Amino acid sequence: MSTSTETPVQIWWSNATFFFSIHVAAVLGALYWRPITAVPTPTLVLAFLVWQLADFGITIGYHRLYSHRAFRAKLPVRVVLAALGSAGFQGSIKVRSVCLRHRLHHRFTDDPVHDPYAATKGLFYSHMGWIFFKPKYDRMELVDREDLESDPVVRFQHKHYVPLALFFGFVVPTLLGMLWNDPSGAFVWGGLVSRLAIWHCTFLVNSLAHWDGLQPYSDEDTSRGTFLLALLTGGEGSHNFHHSFPHDWRSGPYFWNWDPSKWIIYALHSLGLVTGLRSVRDKDLKEAVEYMRYKETHGIPPEHDAAPWTGETWGLSQAYDYIEAKPGRCLVVIEDYFFDVTPYLGEHPGGAALLRKYSVRPKQDLIEASWAFDGGLNNHSRSARKRMEDFKIARFQR
Numbered sequence: 001m002s003t004s005t006e007t008p009v010q011i012w013w014s015n016a017t018f019f020f021s022i023h024v025a026a027v028l029g030a031l032y033w034r035p036i037t038a039v040p041t042p043t044l045v046l047a048f049l050v051w052q053l054a055d056f057g058i059t060i061g062y063h064r065l066y067s068h069r070a071f072r073a074k075l076p077v078r079v080v081l082a083a084l085g086s087a088g089f090q091g092s093i094k095v096r097s098v099c100l101r102h103r104l105h106h107r108f109t110d111d112p113v114h115d116p117y118a119a120t121k122g123l124f125y126s127h128m129g130w131i132f133f134k135p136k137y138d139r140m141e142l143v144d145r146e147d148l149e150s151d152p153v154v155r156f157q158h159k160h161y162v163p164l165a166l167f168f169g170f171v172v173p174t175l176l177g178m179l180w181n182d183p184s185g186a187f188v189w190g191g192l193v194s195r196l197a198i199w200h201c202t203f204l205v206n207s208l209a210h211w212d213g214l215q216p217y218s219d220e221d222t223s224r225g226t227f228l229l230a231l232l233t234g235g236e237g238s239h240n241f242h243h244s245f246p247h248d249w250r251s252g253p254y255f256w257n258w259d260p261s262k263w264i265i266y267a268l269h270s271l272g273l274v275t276g277l278r279s280v281r282d283k284d285l286k287e288a289v290e291y292m293r294y295k296e297t298h299g300i301p302p303e304h305d306a307a308p309w310t311g312e313t314w315g316l317s318q319a320y321d322y323i324e325a326k327p328g329r330c331l332v333v334i335e336d337y338f339f340d341v342t343p344y345l346g347e348h349p350g351g352a353a354l355l356r357k358y359s360v361r362p363k364q365d366l367i368e369a370s371w372a373f374d375g376g377l378n379n380h381s382r383s384a385r386k387r388m389e390d391f392k393i394a395r396f397q398r
């Protein structure tokens with residue numbers, strides 16, 4: 001974790017003004033077009049559906065697909081998710097925006113400097129306080145983004161983000177309201193009020209999910225889980241599970257975890273529109289749960305005696321021989337050991353390309369992964385560190 005105390009303090013006036021104005025307009029509109037007395041039922045149903053659909057654009061699209069690469073989606077699914085996500089009015093998928101910011105949040109969770117909405121800075125700040133300050137993300141450039149930039153849907157959405165957001169967020173609900181002669185009510189409820197619902201329910205994942213609830217999988221950070229959160233966020237209720245295993249396509253691993261986003265992804269998968277669902281290994285899930293149960297029962301973590309290394313010891317020349325004998329393998333150096341992380345490439349939450357950057361290459365300068373692994377690029381969890389032990393193949397004799 002960083003020891004820097006630098007804090008961004010510049011007010012982001014344009015963001016703050018827009019955010020505040022929508023709140024005022026929504027409250028005034030809702031007072032004038034009151035539900036039951038002045039708003040027909042179809043308009044209220046529309047507002048609910050717009051809220052839910054935009055929410056799925058954020059949870060399934062922005063979050064699980066684009067921020068975490070938890071699955072792959074065919075073009076029509078990506079187009080629909082990008083359109084729905086635009087209606088969430090939270091910025092485009094790409095570049096210094098929602099997904100990259102969220103990747104920073106996972107890499108440096110709770111760090112008051114590098115986590116964009118660090119829960120350690122208070123409930124209000126993590127919920128919406130951060131929106132009012134011009135961000136200064138020192139480590140944003142270290143976050144991988146090639147996958148986002150190579151997706152034409154992401155590029156198109158970014159280029160035309162403002163008209164897309166206005167169209168799907170305000171124009172479409174208003175046009176739909178014309179079907180039952182209530183365009184103004186549809187604008188207020190399907191446009192303004194549902195925008196507040198989308199915003200604040202999404203923001204709960206940064207605030208409530210790091211403030212109240214259970215920690216069955218890890219207590220290394222402030223992430224927690226509650227049923228209320230799942231109900232309000234399209235299923236993002238098991239945030240503690242999500243922080244422990246962020247590459248998993250589900251918010252919670254069990255069938256009883258309330259997670260409509262998971263059910264939709266599963267249905268799309270059954271139709272062949274979604275592929276490559278990534279999940280935590282049963283073994284790792286069981287180990288995490290047992291670790292936490294032991295800690296809860298005994299008040300201390302289970303003892304873990306690291307067995308002394310009895311395997312081979314290599315110099316760099318032996319590492320080069322290994323790579324040349326097995327081309328394509330991804331061998332990295334972390335502290336005093338070589339790790340062959342090839343089997344982990346598809347599982348790595350930060351992506352395969354990032355691991356490949358640190359791969360040992362014969363006749364090229366060695367780029368060690370120690371700094372990146374030990375907090376430079378990511379504060380790796382206990383589970384991730386444990387998983388790494390599976391790939392240790394030799395001690396490094398420098």
Ligand SMILES: [Zn+2]
Nearest residue numbers: 102106242246
């Ligand atoms: Zn996440």
Ligand SMILES: [Zn+2]
Nearest residue numbers: 205206223239
């Ligand atoms: Zn979080």
